[in-house]
Amino acid sequence: MPQSARASTSSRDKLHLDSFVPYRLSVLSNIVSMSIAHTYEREFGLSIPEWRVIAVLARYPNLSAIEVAERTAMDKVAVSRAVQSLLAARRLVRTYDKGDRRRSMLRLSAAGRAVYTRIAPLALGYERKLLNALSASDRRALDRLIGRLMERARLLDHLDGKGS
Amino acid sequence: MPQSARASTSSRDKLHLDSFVPYRLSVLSNIVSMSIAHTYEREFGLSIPEWRVIAVLARYPNLSAIEVAERTAMDKVAVSRAVQSLLAARRLVRTYDKGDRRRSMLRLSAAGRAVYTRIAPLALGYERKLLNALSASDRRALDRLIGRLMERARLLDHLDGKGS
DNA sequence: TTGCGATAGTTTCAATTGTAACCATTGAAG
DNA sequence: CTTCAATGGTTACAATTGAAACTATCGCAA
Structure with missing residues (x-):
């Protein structure tokens, strides 16, 4: 079997990490997340999950x-x-639903709201500085592209393999 | 003090997670990474760092x-x-540099290359399926946008705060 | 030579995270 | 009324990760 198409690594099978979109997305997302996380960790002792909540x-x-x-x-x-x-x-107050006592009801305390009103502008400020690298139309494009990819990624995920 | 401008959260300080670019990037990147990681974990017992190496x-x-x-x-x-x-x-062979014995020299063994030639097409296949959600020009745009954002994110990171 | 700061890489220990098992409550079925 | 599967949420334990300290080697300087 001379230069078998099956066994050889044809040029389109070559993978350059630098141009591999999943890898690039991961690196970008890590830099961005850590940059922001650093801000609210430093100033408020909040972790990413806490901040999201x-x-x-x-x-x-x-x-x-x-x-x-x-x-x-x-x-x-x-x-x-x-x-x-x-x-x-x-920073949070928890009560339980009358009528279904498994279900918690979570809301911010005054202190929690205070944290939010101080962090939100910082986070938005970072986003703004980041997006300053792009023109207005590029920003719209970015939003649209992320949306499409997210949708597709979820689809692929559920189609094959781990679609639990 | 009726509707104090200082204490209230003005509309441009409001943060919707759903439209916050860093958050969207993080969710997208997680779905994508885990989807691929799942493939090579299942088939070869490789973790993400191992695969990258x-x-x-x-x-x-x-x-x-x-x-x-x-x-x-x-x-x-x-x-x-x-x-x-x-x-x-x-899956790897390690030798040490003659002349600087601190420095290792790493290369794939035959088994390592075999793993690579089997995973690379899977990874590229996933990428292709993902990017099928986009037109050719959108794909180029995506690449460009990621590049710009990466550059800007690194800049912001080094400018302020943690520029170690 | 000896000494010392820098570099390559590893180890250790603590913090974070993920998975699975678990407890409590609910709702519906017998 | 019991029983039992399903749901909301927590706990326990193992695996992953990160930060800092450590080892070994090197290059340079006195």
Whole structure:
């Protein structure tokens, strides 16, 4: 079998990490996340999960833990831990649903809201500085592209393999 | 003090996780990475760091551990661990530089190359399926946008705060 | 030579995270 | 009324990761 097409690594099978989109996305996302995370860790002792919980509760008060998980793309264990440390820091108030006592109802305390109103501008400021690298139309394009890719990635994920 | 402008969260300070670019990037990147990681974990028992080391050594043989770290955006501890488990699995060969015996020289064994030639097409196949969500010109745009953002993110990172 | 700061890489220990098992409550079925 | 599967959430334990300290070698200087 001379230069078998099956066994040889044809040029289109070559993978350059530098131009491999999943790799590039991962590196970009890590730099960005760590940059922001560093800000609110330093200033408020918040971890990323904690910050996400605060952000979503600022927008949608009285969610249950599971609803928070859905909106933040975290799993319920991560939410549970973030909620516990936020409760301990008195940045959150938890009550339980009358009529379904499994269901918690979470909202920010005054202290929690204060944290939010101080961090949100920092986070948005970082985003703005980041997006300054792009023209207005590029920014719109970016949004659209991320949306499309997210949709497709979820589809692929559910189609094959781990579609639990 | 009726609707104090200072204390209230003005509309441009509001942060919607759903439209916050750093958050969207992070979610997208996680879905994508885990989807691919799942494939090579299942089929070859490779972790993400191990896969990255293999990918870069397939392209550039005889790198030292630190050079691998630079090209994969991993830190040297992660590289050290990945290298150890790849050595144990006999997928890597390590020699030491004559003349500087601190410096290792890493390259794939035959088994390592075999793993590479089987995974690379899977990874590229995934990328292709993902990018099928986009037109050719959108794909070019995506590449350009990621590049610009990466550059800007690194700049911002080094400017302020943690510029170690 | 000896000494010393820098570089390559490893080890150690603590913190974070992920998985699975678990407890409590609910709702519906018998 | 019991029983039992499903749901909300927590706990326990193992695996991963990160930061800092450590070892070994090198290059240069006195």
